Each structure stands twice: as C-alpha cells, then as structure tokens.
Amino acid sequence: MSLAWTAIRLGTVLVYLFMFAPVAVVMLLSFNANQFGSFPLEGLSLRWFVALIENDAIVRAFQTSLVLGLLTSVISTTMGVLAALAMVRYDFPGKRLISTALIAPILVPEVVLAVALLLFLQALDVPRSFFLLLMGHVIFTLPFVVLVVQARLVGIRREYEEAALSLGANAFQTFREVTLPLMLPAVLAGMLFSFTISFDDITGTLFWKPGGVETVPTQIFAMLRNSISPEINALGTVMVVFTVALPLLGAALARRLAARMSGR
C-alpha cells in the first residue's frame, strides 16, 4: 500500500467524519439527562423526547409536515408519472420545451423560485394558504419524480405494451396490468423522494407558509432563535430517523419488487 493510497483513505475518513460527526453528536445529546450538552454524558434519559411529545407546537408542526409530505408525494407522483409517460411514449409539438419546463424547478435556486411564486401570488391578490404551500412543494418535487420515472420508462420496451394490446387489453388495462407494475420501483422511489424533500424543506416553506402554520423545519428554526433547547436535539433525532430510515426502507422494498420481477 503506497503512501498516496493511505493519504486518500485518511482524507476520505476525515471528510465523512466532518459530515456525520455533528449529526452523531446531536443524536447522542438527545439522550442526555442533563440540560447542558457536555461530554462525557452524565446519564441517559428520554426526557427530551417526552418534552417533545408534550410540546403542542411541535406536535402540531409534525402533523402539518406529515400531511404536507404525504399530499405532496401523492400529487407529485401522480402528475410525474403522467408527465413521464407523455414524454417517453408520445410525440407532440413543443415536447422539448415542456420537458425543460418540467425539470426547470431544480435548476432554478430555491430562493428565487420561492420569491417568484410569492410575488406572483401577491400580484394576483391571492392570500397565502396551506393549499398554495402544497402547490409550491409539488412544483419543486415534481422534477425528481419525472426524472426517476422517465429513466425507468425508457428501459421498458414498447413491445410489452404492444403485446398486451394485441391480446385484447385496452390502453388503460395495459397501463394497469403491464406498464405500472413494470415501473413500480421508480414510482415508489419518486414518492419517497418527494416525501422526504417536502418533509425537510425550509427555504420555500418559510416564504409560502400562511401565518400560524409551522412545519417541523420552520418550528426548529423558530425555536433556535430563542435558545438552544435540548428538545431540538430530540427533534433532530426524530427527523433523521424519518428522512433516513424511510428511504432506506423504501429502497429495500423497491429492490425486493425488482428482484421478484427478475425471478429470484
């Protein structure tokens, strides 16, 4: 093993340490019995998690985030699947323009998108509402769904659908029986993407949320302005579990689906 390789290994370890150590510290401190974070820990406790559940504002924010995330993922995935089908399976005038427009929200900086939508709505005299917040989230999660589903759809040969049609299934039956099951792993991945992106979004949400409504990230943001409470550590831990464990679970599910399809 040469010196260069050792240096690369060391560098890699340091980079990952730099990225994940703070997260680990937050998670560790959330189990700390003491009010003030210090090492070594002075006893393990779940008191900050209990405080979390007893904090109405946080529970409400959590519910809002959950509902928002679920609705976003359902709407975004439905629209994204339809858009991907149109892009891959059909030819129509203006296709390239629409394709670019569908992807654009991830190319534009989120702040710009957020301000633009806000100004647009103000110009139209439309008040901010939960519905508009939801639409905002749909706008910037849609590209992820479209990209993932499109990539899968390109790999599904047209012959499967043609075979189903020739056997007497109409267009909808063909979609339900053949196209959808074949692209299901991508559809699930799209749903998870849009849920997690919506669940921990803060930039757009800060601009779009109506007064009095908080999501988990904006709630944390608000709490940090006053003081650094250990409750935030506990909330951080919960967030990590949600946004990491859920996609992992989903990926495992998708892998099993894909494996079953290829007959293993």
Place this chain on the structure above:
Amino acid sequence: MSTSPPAVDLDGVEKRFGEFVAVRPTDLTVPEGSFVTLLGPSGCGKTTTLRMIAGLLDPTAGDIRIKGRSVTAVPIHKRNLGLVFQNYALFPHKSVFDNVAFGLKYRDVKRDEVTRRVRDALTLVQLPHVEDRRPIQLSGGQQQRIALARAIVIQPDVLLLDEPLSALDANLREEMRVELKRIQRELGIATVFVTHDQSEALAMSDSVVVMNQGWVEQMGPPEQVYNEPASAFVADFLGHSNILAGRVAGEDGGFVKVITDAGATILCHTRDRAGRPEGERVRLVMRAERLLLAERHDPAPGHSIMDARVRTVDYLGQSARYFLTTTGDAGDPGAGVDLQAINPIDRTPFPEGAAVQVRVRGEDCVLLDGDADG
C-alpha cells in the same frame, strides 16, 4: 356457393412517414390457413407492413381486411390477433401461466376453461411443466415457445410473427423453425411471418413475398421465387447468384442464345418468356450452386461452357464455394469476369489457381431485362 374470405387482405395499402415512403401501395392476400413470409433486407417495409396488419401503425392509404372485415379503423385490441416479437416480450412480472392466460382475461372465458386452454397451449408448445415459473427462469427458446402459446391461446384470426427466430442461436433456430411450422400446420392458422433470413423463408412458407425499398419485388411459392427470380434483386437476395450482362443472339432449338459481354455463349431455357428479339440487351442469372465445375475438356452435352480459373476456395466441408475468374481467348476484351460457384466436393476441392470448365444447363439460367440499373 360462397368461398370464405381470405384471412388477410391488403388493398392498395401504403405507408408514408412524412416524405419517406416506407411501403408503396401494396396488394397482398393471405389465404386461410397458409403461411406467408415477408422477406427482405432491413428497411424494406416488411415490418411496417406487419405492424399495419397488427394495428400498431395506421396506413396512409388503402384498406386492410381480416376475414373479410375491414379493420383499418379498428384499434389493435379489438382485432383478435396473435403477435409474436423477436424479443419475446413476455411480461416479466407475471408467471408463465399468467402470461399465457393474459389474453383470455379480456374474452369472457370461465376460470376452469382458462386453465384448460392454457394447459393445452403449453402442451402444444411442448412446455407443460413450467406454468409456475417466471419468464426470466427460462431459456430464450423456451421463452419464445411461451410467447407463441400466449399468442395462439386466444384463437386469433391470424398469427403475426415479427422475426421470432432472430434472437435465437443457430441450432435452436433451426429446431424452432420446424417446431413453429408443425404448430402452424396443426392449428391451420393463417400466418404472416417477417424475416430477413432467406433460408427461413424458403423452408417455412407456402408463399414468399420479397420486398425491397417498399416495393413487392416478387410473390410466389418458395420454389418459384428461388428458381425463377423476377428481378436481379430477388436473384441476389435469395442465395448467391451470378448476374451477367449480355445480348440475345438468336434461338437454338428452344433455347435463347445469349452472348455475354465477356464473350461466352450461353444457351438459356426460355420458359414462358419467349420472343426476345435478336440484339436485345439482357441480364443472365445463374445460381452459384447451379454452376458445375469440371476438369477441362470433358465432354458436356446439354451444357453451356465457360473456361475459368479458381481464384479463392472457401472450404465448407461437404461443399466448397469457389470464386472464379473467366479466362477467354487471349486478347478477348471481356475476359476476366468474376463468378461464384458452390459445388459439392467429391474427394478434394479444386485447388486455387486450377483451370476449370464451368458448365451450366439451359434450365438453370434465367433471363431478365437488361441493364436497367447497371
């Protein structure tokens, strides 16, 4: 007394993609129970024609009838067709049983009837024990049999096969060729088969339709298309042919006498194309396997003769393919025309450089109109 309408009837069917004409106006009839092959190089319009019959493409003009019913405006899922693809296209997320049963779901068939018909179809393709497997667990040949079972279980009006053997390796392909033909005979189902492989076309078909650049070049039973090519393209595409330009130089006892540009005199059987005026330019088609090579100076009654030298020998085991150059008299302006001959080998093939006599019978020559396209 009424005769039943043909299984498939194309009436002036044409397909354009913008400026490009994929299929020129074509009339084609597939009689009930017959096996018709669309043969041609890629881009000749054969697959486009099949896809129009299937309903996967709309013709630009003309009418398509299946069993006498015009289906030009009928969508594919209401045409009752069996379609088999080159890449099988079995549904990977369904078991073999569910794949075969797929078409029956949309046909109001009772459950035990479905089971019975699926089993019958699997027995017919000689794979009765795989119904619980996934397509990916089967070999290519087995997958293609399942695809065939899926297509015939719905009792289609016509079976459409789009290069179904092309993805298989050589040995399997020949086995499947026999198998496919057996199943087709057993069911008596009208079949349209698309291929670019001339031996498949000749071996399997009741009728071969040779297509080129959107045109039907020739249509007829395999022997006719093979022995009496109607154009230089057909002669060239079906096997190895020698095509020599020449001039009619009179008649000789029921044979047309042709002097080739290389100076050889060939007697050619006229068949039904009698009455070519003397001096007319013609092209002479001679199949490589109909040119017999012999040692010089053997007597050869009934044959026309050219002298040649062996340039290259392609040894094939039971036969050899010779690349020859004719050797006329010294100073002959046309000497040195290249010929190909495929001959069975008696003991040893002629060596490279050997001087040989090329013999051809009048019956084995076909005359075409001259030099249309050089």
